[in-house]
Amino acid sequence: xxxxxxxxLSYYLMQVLDGFIGFQxxxxxxxxxxVTGLLCGDLKTGVMMxxxxxxxxxxxxxxxxxxxxxxxxxxxxxxxxTIMTGIGMEEGVALAVTVGALMNAVTPFVNAIQMATxxxxxxxxxxxxxxxxxxxxWFTLLVIRHTVNSLIIFFSVLLGADAVANLINTVxxxxxxxxxxxxxxxxxxxxxxxxxxxxxxxxxxxxxLGFVLFKxxxxxxxxxxxxxxxxxxxxxNRNKKLNDIERKLAEGVPAQGGDDFxx
Amino acid sequence: MxxxxxxxxxxxxxxxxxxxxxxxxxxxxxxxxxxxxxxxGMSVWPAIDKFYQTDEEKREAFERESTEFFNxxxxxxxxxxxxxxxxxxxxxxxxxxxxxxxxxxxxxLMGPTAGIGDSFFFNCVRVIVAGICxxxxxxxxxxxxxxxxxxxxxxxLVTKYYLVLFGYVKxxxxxxxxxxxxxxxxxxxxxxxxxxxxxxxLIASTVKxxxxxxxxxxxxxxxxxxxxxGIMPGILSLLLWWLVFKQLQKGRTPTQLxxxxxxxxxxxxxxxxx
Numbered sequence: 001x002x003x004x005x006x007x008x009l010s011y012y013l014m015q016v017l018d019g020f021i022g023f024q025x026x027x028x029x030x031x032x033x034x035v036t037g038l039l040c041g042d043l044k045t046g047v048m049m050x051x052x053x054x055x056x057x058x059x060x061x062x063x064x065x066x067x068x069x070x071x072x073x074x075x076x077x078x079x080x081x082t083i084m085t086g087i088g089m090e091e092g093v094a095l096a097v098t099v100g101a102l103m104n105a106v107t108p109f110v111n112a113i114q115m116a117t118x119x120x121x122x123x124x125x126x127x128x129x130x131x132x133x134x135x136x137x138w139f140t141l142l143v144i145r146h147t148v149n150s151l152i153i154f155f156s157v158l159l160g161a162d163a164v165a166n167l168i169n170t171v172x173x174x175x176x177x178x179x180x181x182x183x184x185x186x187x188x189x190x191x192x193x194x195x196x197x198x199x200x201x202x203x204x205x206x207x208x209l210g211f212v213l214f215k216x217x218x219x220x221x222x223x224x225x226x227x228x229x230x231x232x233x234x235x236x237n238r239n240k241k242l243n244d245i246e247r248k249l250a251e252g253v254p255a256q257g258g259d260d261f262x263x
Numbered sequence: 264m265x266x267x268x269x270x271x272x273x274x275x276x277x278x279x280x281x282x283x284x285x286x287x288x289x290x291x292x293x294x295x296x297x298x299x300x301x302x303x304g305m306s307v308w309p310a311i312d313k314f315y316q317t318d319e320e321k322r323e324a325f326e327r328e329s330t331e332f333f334n335x336x337x338x339x340x341x342x343x344x345x346x347x348x349x350x351x352x353x354x355x356x357x358x359x360x361x362x363x364x365x366x367x368x369x370x371x372l373m374g375p376t377a378g379i380g381d382s383f384f385f386n387c388v389r390v391i392v393a394g395i396c397x398x399x400x401x402x403x404x405x406x407x408x409x410x411x412x413x414x415x416x417x418x419x420l421v422t423k424y425y426l427v428l429f430g431y432v433k434x435x436x437x438x439x440x441x442x443x444x445x446x447x448x449x450x451x452x453x454x455x456x457x458x459x460x461x462x463x464x465l466i467a468s469t470v471k472x473x474x475x476x477x478x479x480x481x482x483x484x485x486x487x488x489x490x491x492x493g494i495m496p497g498i499l500s501l502l503l504w505w506l507v508f509k510q511l512q513k514g515r516t517p518t519q520l521x522x523x524x525x526x527x528x529x530x531x532x533x534x535x536x537x
Binding site (some may be wrong): 018019020021022023024025026028030031033034043044045047048050051052054055058111112114115116117118119121122125126127128130133134136137138140141144145174175177178179180181182183184185186187188189190191192193194195196197198199200202203204206207208209210211212213214215216220221222224225226227228229231232233235236239240243 | 286287288289290291292293294295296297298300301302304305308312318319321322325326327329330331332333337338362363366367369370371374375377378379389390393396397400401402403404405407408411412415416419420423446449450452453454455456457458459460461462463464465466467468469470471472473475496497500501503504507508511512516517518520521522524525527528529530531532533537
């Protein structure tokens with residue numbers, strides 16, 4: 001019970017802290033392993049294992065082909081279990097692969113819950129209630145984002161990964177598949193909101209251009225942005241000239257040398 | 264560096280510090296609808312609060328900033344926060360910029376900055392710092408994680424702070440100059456063109472519609488996804504975008520669309536489409 005709690009706690013704590021500071025540093029194996037080591041009572045092992053896991057997940061070196069799992073889960077489980085039960089690092093990482101797979105199985109639900117927060121955010125923003133909006137950000141961070149994964153780690157260590165897998169498998173597959181398909185699609189709602197904000201008569205064609213450049217020519221985003229920049233600069237220049245001419249016409253500046261020409 | 268930021272008043276500096284503080288919280292909330300959008304809106308809020316006069320104007324600006332799609336590398340978000348803050352300032356004080364221009368700038372900048380940020384910070388800075396620290400920490404030396412935190416985490420934090428200031432100062436300069444030359448409407452049009460192209464690229468790269476169904480007819484199996492991709496790769500993503508956009512134009516709310524899509528997906532999965 002105690003060790004399951006400490007392992008899950010170090011995961012939850014560092015995820016929340018990293019989410020708050022946002023610099024994607026505290027959950028790197030080298031830091032996360034150290035903190036797990038500290039909480040579980042063996043700082044030195046934590047640093048050593050965190051360091052070698054950092055190397056593994058950087059792609060610098062590999063162990064036993066077992067690097068498919070989420071590096072955060074692997075780190076807390078490998079470090080925590082090594083310190084408290086004495087299993088080796090390879091076994092810890094291998095166990096984490098199973099737990100990582102369990103997390104993947106519940107990801108569609110966690111995502112669905114997070115997407116279901118959108119109406120709350122839009123309502124608070126629409127009311128202009130920034131304080132409540134901020135409070136709801138805190139609620140999302142502390143309660144919604146990392147709780148399920150932390151609980152999976154906790155129960156996997158406590159009861160064994162098989163018991164947790166059996167529980168997850170009771171959910172009908174089509175719900176998981178459907179929700180997972182929807183998280184691939186829902187970005188479209190956010191993109192459509194932006195489309196609506198910038199919409200004019202030629203928007204659809206420019207969207208098609210960006211789409212074709214990415215899908216057909218397989219260009220990365222940066223060159224597409226450069227091409228887009230060139231196009232919009234050329235358009236801008238032409239419009240500016242038209243604009244200048246219109247202004248001159250409106251001011252009634254006579255065309256220069258016109259008289260000479262006809263003279 | 265200090266010279267460049269000397270034009271900032273003490274008031275603006277304290278506002279930008281607040282923007283920076285909120286912009287740090289990039290991953291406090293994240294979902295597949297707007298990704299970092301809520302956090303981005305929060306990071307521009309101090310500027311909105313400072314420059315707009317009435318509560319109604321503030322409400323309108325905050326709603327516009329915080330409910331749109333936004334996604335980039337978290338450090339580069341600082342730059343866009345600064346630029347958006349500068350544009351909100353101009354919009355509040357002179358009223359020449361419309362909200363769409365700000366959305367266009369966000370949409371055009373997030374893709375390229377994400378690419379730059381990811382490759383610079385993840386594939387360059389982190390690899391170098393981790394390389395140093397892995398050597399030190401192999402024997403359990405506590406210096407290794409501390410150094411990693413200081414060099415990698417620290418460099419991210421400092422860079423982000425200066426990017427917020429830089430984006431704001433340059434943004435204000437640029438918009439002022441554009442205002443004097445009377446070219447704001449032209450720039451707005453250019454922004455929406457570039458923004459639309461980037462949205463096209465984002466639809467192609469982030470919207471995923473994968474059909475699993477492969478009905479067997481006369482012993483031959485037809486993978487529906489292959490048939491659609493044969494017509495045009497990613498055609499389903501594009502159709503979905505157009506459909507959802509039309510529904511938004513008709514006045515459906517994002518909430519209705521989100522739950523509509525989720526329910527449809529589960530039902531389609533039940534009959535074996537997904």
